[in-house]
Amino acid sequence: MNINEHLLFLQGFFKEPKRVGSVIPSSRFLAAKMVQSVPWNEVKAVAELGSGTGAITRFIKPQLHESKVLLFERDKKMRNNLRIEYPDFPCYSNACQLVKTIHQEGIGQLDCIISGLPFFNFTSEMRETLLHQMVEALKPGGVFVAFQYSLQMKKQFAKAFTIENIEFVPLNFPPAFVYTCRKKEML
Template sequence: MNIPEYQLFLQGFLKNPQRVGSILPSSRFLAAKIVQSVPWNEVKSVAELGSGTGAITRYIKAQLTDSAKVFLFERDKKMRESLKVKYPHFIFHSNASYLVKKINQEGINQLDCIICGLPFFNFTSEMQETILSQIVRSLKPGGVLIAYQYSLQMKKKFTEQLIIEKIEFVPYNFPPTFVYVCRRDELIDVGKSSF
């Protein structure tokens, strides 16, 4: 028997609120805002960090060509297994701290886009730095990060390593959410930076 998405998400939150970050999956309003923010015609490879039950994933799938490489990162095993059934052609991993290594293993050097719903506000400063470093290193020059967060806490850290093009507020989500649209600077050589 398939566990309904909301129940699966709530179970994940109750089991580990530090990793799940919310009691409900993302709303369709948030998903629509995220999808509108991505230049899909440029996307041949994409990663979603914190895929949950697939509330955003279904919208990502609808935008992509069949040849696009899609990486889904989800720590919760039950949610990850549920996603594998729904999206058998996507590539699954549990830990976004190894983003660069995992995409490289699949023959991808850099991604065109990363969609991130990880609850940074629950992470230690060290973990925030590790994941942000992985994001920046795995994005191609000019690549896009769409990150949705429940506060503006990460604005300073994003600004230090990425160009924030805009931040939009989505009130019709629980909790209400900020969507950061960021781009990796085309002039930065990450190989020479101090990550």
């Protein structure tokens, strides 16, 4: 990661701190933890929500086996940077339109969603919309991996998904919790 990406992230934070969530991008330790629990050999379609400057995308790319990757980033400058860095990964601005976007891309359902979104900073309405979109977009048994800076979203994540694991990553600023979840199977 270069100094320009750090500055881009910092600018995004000062412009919209509740949407960016941190003053610096995720550490390589957090990014590695985010991708390690995904069964990449089974992933045909994945979405990364809150891609930022690509700190986690960088770790996703080497894991892929002919998978379709969709990136979502609200900040226009960061989104443009992602389009340059990852020209093969379509990049969109609004994760609240996840289901519509995957259908436009010809994807029935996603195998995996990786999220760097600061859910707790959002309004309860926006959190509910995002969670609904993710549940609709994921296939039954699909993997949802997210990091948060606290355990405040645990209850809401547990309503929407089966939480398989929560790991603490101290080597990040701020330190973070990585949730590994699965979409509940249909009965």
